[in-house]
Amino acid sequence: MRQVDIYIDGASKGNPGPSGIGVIICQHGKVIRNISRYIGTATNNVAEYTALIYALQESLILGAHAVTVNSDSELLCRQVNGIYKIKNPGIKGLYEQVAHLKSGFKELTIRHIPREENLGADKLATQAVKEALKKKAL
Numbered sequence: 001m002r003q004v005d006i007y008i009d010g011a012s013k014g015n016p017g018p019s020g021i022g023v024i025i026c027q028h029g030k031v032i033r034n035i036s037r038y039i040g041t042a043t044n045n046v047a048e049y050t051a052l053i054y055a056l057q058e059s060l061i062l063g064a065h066a067v068t069v070n071s072d073s074e075l076l077c078r079q080v081n082g083i084y085k086i087k088n089p090g091i092k093g094l095y096e097q098v099a100h101l102k103s104g105f106k107e108l109t110i111r112h113i114p115r116e117e118n119l120g121a122d123k124l125a126t127q128a129v130k131e132a133l134k135k136k137a138l
Contacts, residue, residue, distance in 0.1 A: 003027065003066040006055045007118055010047025010073070011125035017041060018133055021051035022124025025058060033058055036124035038132035048073040049094035051125065052080070056101040056108075066107040070118065077112040 005026045012019040019042040023035035035058065039050050052069065059067050071077055078084040079095060086095050102108050115122070 002062070002064045004032070004059055004062065004064045004068075006059065006067060006069045007113075007121040008048070008051040008055050008069060008071050009118055009121035009125045010042075010044055010049070010051045011122065011129050012042060012044040012047050013129055013133070016043045016046075018129050019044070019047040019050075020125045020128025020132065021047055021054055022121040022126070022128065023051055023055045023058065024120050024124065025055065025062070033062070034124060036128045038128045043090075045073070045075060045088070045091060046094065047125070048076045049091060049098065051121070052076065052110075053094065053097050053101065056098065056104075060101065060104050065105060067105050068109045068111060070111050070113045072113055072115045072118040072122075074112050077110050080110045 007024040009022045020038045024031055025033040035054055039047060055069060079086050080098055086092050
């Protein structure tokens with residue numbers, strides 16, 4: 001069974017505003033994939049869900065069967081784990097994508113972690129936004 005640990009984050013300058021995602025996929029303590037992507041104008045919650053979707057898609061491509069996702073978004077973790085209901089229609093569609101992707105794994109754990117433990121993914125998400133804004137300014 002291929003086990004991966006993932007760190008995800010979404011960043012939004014404004015809420016909504018220019019947004020990006022950061023994903024770090026690790027296996028046996030080593031980084032095997034970094035994703036830093038600008039996603040356009042979005043809310044922070046949409047960016048967090050988008051990061052999770054990209055992470056799960058990439059994990060399936062890598063052949064992962066057991067996945068632990070680490071996020072500093074308490075809302076995302078509680079919604080995906082069924083503790084909080086999803087009221088926002090814009091999030092419901094993203095949640096449905098996550099639910100569909102979850103079925104591709106034998107084990108999937110979504111953990112809430114402190115921001116201090118998620119600095120790498122945060123940096124990738126923020127970097128994506130900064131680079132996109134820099135290109136627009138040119």
